[in-house]
Amino acid sequence: YKVPLDPQGLLELSWNVSYPEQAVHFQLLIRDLQFGLLFGMSDRGEFENADLAVLWSDGHNSYFGDAWSDAKGQLHMDSQQDYQLLGARRAPKGLYLLFRRAFSTCDPKDYLIEDGTVHLIYGILEKPVHSLQAINISAVHRGLQRVQLLKPNITIPELPSDMKTMEIVAPDVVIPSQETTYWCYMAELPDGFPKHHIIMYEPVITAGNEALVHHMEVFQCAAEFDSFPHYNGPCDSKMKPDRLNYCRHVLAAWAMGAQAFYYPEEAGLAFGGPGSSRYLRLEIHYHNPLVFKGRRDSSGIRLYYTATLRRYDAGIMELGLVYTPVMAIPPGEDAFILTGYCTDKCTQLALPAAGIRIFASQLHTHLAGRKVVTVLSRDGRERQVVNADGHYSPHFQEIRMLKEVVAVLPGDELITTCTYNTEDRSRATVGGFGILEEMCVNYVHYYPQTQLELCKSAVDPGYLHRYFNLVNRFNDEEVCTCPQVSIPQQFFSVPWNTFNRDVLKSLYGFAPISMHCNKSSAVRFPGEWEKQPLPTTTERLQEPVPRCPPTPGPRPAAPVPLNLGELRK
Amino acid sequence: YKVPLDPQGLLELSWNVSYPEQAVHFQLLIRDLQFGLLFGMSDRGEFENADLAVLWSDGHNSYFGDAWSDAKGQLHMDSQQDYQLLGARRAPKGLYLLFRRAFSTCDPKDYLIEDGTVHLIYGILEKPVHSLQAINISAVHRGLQRVQLLKPNITIPELPSDMKTMEIVAPDVVIPSQETTYWCYMAELPDGFPKHHIIMYEPVITAGNEALVHHMEVFQCAAEFDSFPHYNGPCDSKMKPDRLNYCRHVLAAWAMGAQAFYYPEEAGLAFGGPGSSRYLRLEIHYHNPLVFKGRRDSSGIRLYYTATLRRYDAGIMELGLVYTPVMAIPPGEDAFILTGYCTDKCTQLALPAAGIRIFASQLHTHLAGRKVVTVLSRDGRERQVVNADGHYSPHFQEIRMLKEVVAVLPGDELITTCTYNTEDRSRATVGGFGILEEMCVNYVHYYPQTQLELCKSAVDPGYLHRYFNLVNRFNDEEVCTCPQVSIPQQFFSVPWNTFNRDVLKSLYGFAPISMHCNKSSAVRFPGEWEKQPLPTTTERLQEPVPRCPPTPGPRPAAPVPLNLGELRK
Numbered sequence A, B: 001y002k003v004p005l006d007p008q009g010l011l012e013l014s015w016n017v018s019y020p021e022q023a024v025h026f027q028l029l030i031r032d033l034q035f036g037l038l039f040g041m042s043d044r045g046e047f048e049n050a051d052l053a054v055l056w057s058d059g060h061n062s063y064f065g066d067a068w069s070d071a072k073g074q075l076h077m078d079s080q081q082d083y084q085l086l087g088a089r090r091a092p093k094g095l096y097l098l099f100r101r102a103f104s105t106c107d108p109k110d111y112l113i114e115d116g117t118v119h120l121i122y123g124i125l126e127k128p129v130h131s132l133q134a135i136n137i138s139a140v141h142r143g144l145q146r147v148q149l150l151k152p153n154i155t156i157p158e159l160p161s162d163m164k165t166m167e168i169v170a171p172d173v174v175i176p177s178q179e180t181t182y183w184c185y186m187a188e189l190p191d192g193f194p195k196h197h198i199i200m201y202e203p204v205i206t207a208g209n210e211a212l213v214h215h216m217e218v219f220q221c222a223a224e225f226d227s228f229p230h231y232n233g234p235c236d237s238k239m240k241p242d243r244l245n246y247c248r249h250v251l252a253a254w255a256m257g258a259q260a261f262y263y264p265e266e267a268g269l270a271f272g273g274p275g276s277s278r279y280l281r282l283e284i285h286y287h288n289p290l291v292f293k294g295r296r297d298s299s300g301i302r303l304y305y306t307a308t309l310r311r312y313d314a315g316i317m318e319l320g321l322v323y324t325p326v327m328a329i330p331p332g333e334d335a336f337i338l339t340g341y342c343t344d345k346c347t348q349l350a351l352p353a354a355g356i357r358i359f360a361s362q363l364h365t366h367l368a369g370r371k372v373v374t375v376l377s378r379d380g381r382e383r384q385v386v387n388a389d390g391h392y393s394p395h396f397q398e399i400r401m402l403k404e405v406v407a408v409l410p411g412d413e414l415i416t417t418c419t420y421n422t423e424d425r426s427r428a429t430v431g432g433f434g435i436l437e438e439m440c441v442n443y444v445h446y447y448p449q450t451q452l453e454l455c456k457s458a459v460d461p462g463y464l465h466r467y468f469n470l471v472n473r474f475n476d477e478e479v480c481t482c483p484q485v486s487i488p489q490q491f492f493s494v495p496w497n498t499f500n501r502d503v504l505k506s507l508y509g510f511a512p513i514s515m516h517c518n519k520s521s522a523v524r525f526p527g528e529w530e531k532q533p534l535p536t537t538t539e540r541l542q543e544p545v546p547r548c549p550p551t552p553g554p555r556p557a558a559p560v561p562l563n564l565g566e567l568r569k
Helices: A242-246 A344-350 A461-474 A487-492 A498-508 B242-246 B344-350 B461-474 B487-492 B498-508
Strands: A002-004 A011-018 A023-030 A036-042 A051-057 A062-069 A075-077 A084-091 A094-102 A117-124 A141-148 A164-169 A180-188 A196-204 A213-220 A232-234 A249-255 A267-271 A279-287 A300-306 A315-321 A336-342 A356-364 A369-378 A381-389 A400-408 A413-420 A441-447 A454-459 A513-520 A560-562 B002-004 B011-018 B023-030 B036-042 B051-057 B062-069 B075-077 B084-091 B094-102 B117-124 B141-148 B164-169 B180-188 B196-204 B213-221 B232-234 B247-255 B267-271 B279-287 B300-306 B315-321 B336-342 B356-364 B369-378 B381-389 B400-408 B413-420 B441-447 B454-459 B513-520 B560-562
Touching: A002 A141, A011 A036, A011 A117, A023 A036, A051 A094, A084 A560, A164 A180, A164 A279, A196 A213, A196 A249, A213 A300, A249 A300, A267 A300, A279 A300, A315 A336, A315 A413, A336 A498, A336 A513, A344 A413, A344 A454, A344 A513, A356 A369, A356 A381, A369 A441, A381 A400, A381 A441, A413 A441, A454 A461, A461 A487, A461 A498, A461 B461, A498 B498, B002 B141, B011 B036, B011 B117, B023 B036, B051 B094, B084 B560, B164 B180, B164 B279, B196 B213, B196 B247, B213 B300, B242 B247, B247 B279, B247 B300, B267 B300, B279 B300, B315 B336, B315 B413, B336 B498, B336 B513, B344 B413, B344 B454, B344 B513, B356 B369, B356 B381, B369 B441, B381 B400, B381 B441, B413 B441, B454 B461, B461 B487, B461 B498
Parallel strands: A315 A454, B315 B454
Antiparallel strands: A002 A011, A011 A023, A023 A094, A036 A051, A036 A117, A051 A062, A062 A075, A062 A560, A084 A094, A117 A141, A164 A300, A180 A232, A180 A279, A196 A267, A196 A300, A213 A249, A213 A279, A315 A441, A336 A413, A336 A454, A356 A400, A356 A441, A369 A381, A369 A413, A454 A513, B002 B011, B011 B023, B023 B094, B036 B051, B036 B117, B051 B062, B062 B075, B062 B560, B084 B094, B117 B141, B164 B300, B180 B232, B180 B279, B196 B267, B196 B300, B213 B247, B213 B279, B315 B441, B336 B413, B336 B454, B356 B400, B356 B441, B369 B381, B369 B413, B454 B513
């Protein structure tokens, strides 16, 4: 796996994962080494409380060591050296640094490498430093890159001989000279294009732009419109036709660091044919923090498809919370948790007797999301994590293959939990479509396709009404959380204190739910879905006890001298 | 340190603690070895999920190993051997087994040895067993003993030359042939006995009864009565004069496993002299589970005292919760937490400018208590644990010397937190004096003595009233939590569910408090003590990260063969 770390592409990280060894091997290419480099990991990309491998030079000698930064960003040598240097070599391209790190080191100063997003950080030392402690981390040229470090170990399925490819690329875009651009481009399938199965897709990235193309998605438009206008421009432009908002059905998604996406051998994603739109929308997120001007780009996604339909159509199902303001997060919270349920009653009704198999998942929240987890529960007992990201970032939403396919049977429950941070907000954050509203969604990719498109929940509105009454009565202040105003307005007027916050938590953990067990976003399965009992969990999954490496690095800690000659004399 | 493990005294444990090594050395004397022995530790003395050292014999060969029991009580060899056998020798008294165990092993199957109560468990193998796995733990003759394993490392202060001793012993008691007896005996100081300082005390235990005398306390009677009747009999007897209930001021307390108690060099506990009663009550708890008949006992406590008064009188202060039903625990809870506060305002008013020094502490709850912790907080930041017992048992209440003396300054807060288990109860447990009501108290021993005897809190009753109103309104059921009935009655009629439980927690974590900042149980210091703001904590103490031993035992795990000859041919 390979990813550029910085927007100029001076640092390039390659890595591979050894599950038997429970370790990651890193190769860092430094194209233009000056006086050293910091590379490491931290909870959300910050340089405080980070776990770092440091290469530094005093101008004559170079050293490598495992370090950590404290809450003030001061660097310290780690007493246990867990970044093990495997080699360093100069080559025409630059310096290659090879090192190894166990997932878990049992050193409390070290980052625990887990599934999901990892925030990699880097810093470039532009002056000689005489010791690790002398590095002033805030003065260093630095940045962060998000990757899924622990890619699943999946064998690539055999591809059929009649496979064809189609490139959905935005032709010859001039990347705008601004930090963030969402570019929209409309493509079209040939007229009369019959039903095919997409069985794989991969990114097509214009050479030289690897560090600028942040993520890309191909959406299919709604079948109810016969035609869509052509468009090639920024997604937020006033010139963009409104109808493009009806192109929201994900066909393919890629984010930096991801590789080709393969469907399982038995399944493919249907596109083409009657009942499906010919129109596709490509969306590219350009991330251009150094504001390069005039860069031209023709990136996009290459779809691999076959007319020999596979046994099963793949489907996408939405788990989590309904997009409704009744689910809200108080302001000033560092880790407020909301939970959405796909209940046993819904899966009982909507899934085939043999169940479905989830093979990939894309987690989704808006800006306040910090963690997302979906767990499968059977008979009230948690059985399996479907997908978990403890360092989730709304800026890094990829479709991820699961390490193991998850079989879901009728009667199973799928419980999706999102953790939000609203410390920088002064009023409640309600559920909804807006960028400052929140979502809690897991789009799961599965087969065989069923009619169930949405299996989501929200608190019963009657119980929320009782909550507002309680707030009115319990608090000394006269507050207007009266029923004639909207639910967001009622939330905005709650005087937030620990009691009102805790009681809201208690309400969400107690009140019955309204279920959306839907065929499409507006069509429910028949049945009673209001005031449903909250699923109860009698047995939780155990947190895995981290395995400590049998042979930790050398102790006591000492930096490893490197023979690199003099740097930048 | 030495303690009998079983009521017959067949197993005797001696141990010492090495703080530099962070390890305990055990010596176990087995007077009548049969086919082996289990010895270990578990959360509350249960044989499931226990950490065990096992000596077993198949009749020919003997083995020693570190084992653990799972949630069903099945034994397994531990993959990491942390009970290190140091030696085994036969002697006339029996077999001595010596072994060592680090406080923390970083093996998740091992018990973490912490300050406070440790529940030791033992089992005697009466038949040969062919392997560890073959041991049926439920069929073993077994039991538990509570001890404070990590005794503080305190240097014994110098004792004055004019020191005298006085034995308060119950003469020639026939221990009743029943499991539990609380025996009361009245003693009397000589007429005109002037003020002295108790500077030390120790247990006096009749030889042979070491395993029966569970704990003993000496109380001083109230000064307001001129005389108290003589009495020597069970404390719960109908013959016991009621006036003995006025003898509640603790002078000395001892529990099994404890040693002599020394006052710090600068302080002594005043007794005798004007304004103090001549009458003392000795209370002995006999624990006689094997129902021995006719055992005679003259145990008690020996006080060491001096007429040369030390610089400071020592005092005892009550921290925690007021004895009031407003603080209640819902039924069915496995770990419900109540918190009592000694606020900055009270210590500001009542403590001398130089502060006080706490040197010992006795934790107290009734039967539902599971953990007790007192923390010192200054400017909202937790600074120091005063005393903590994570495996607290109401059946093992000793006065414990602190590892380090805690200095408390005016303006400091002392926050006492008790954790309760009410899983076996069907109705709420309210605060109060009854054995099925609860308390949360830390009696701290300190000097110099001040007028402050009680620094405790309870929730504001007006806010509790709002809670009952909220319960009435929120719940569908018609419940009578009306103000005209008593608070316990209102608690008993709450329909307990997770919401009502969680909101009660939220109330206790939010509502203002009523402070008892008292000179004696009924006399408050002047000031406003109602509707006081709840102290807030901006910074919590970090849980200490357990230090792992640098040299764990041999791996992979294998039992150590012992050369003990054939056992019980």
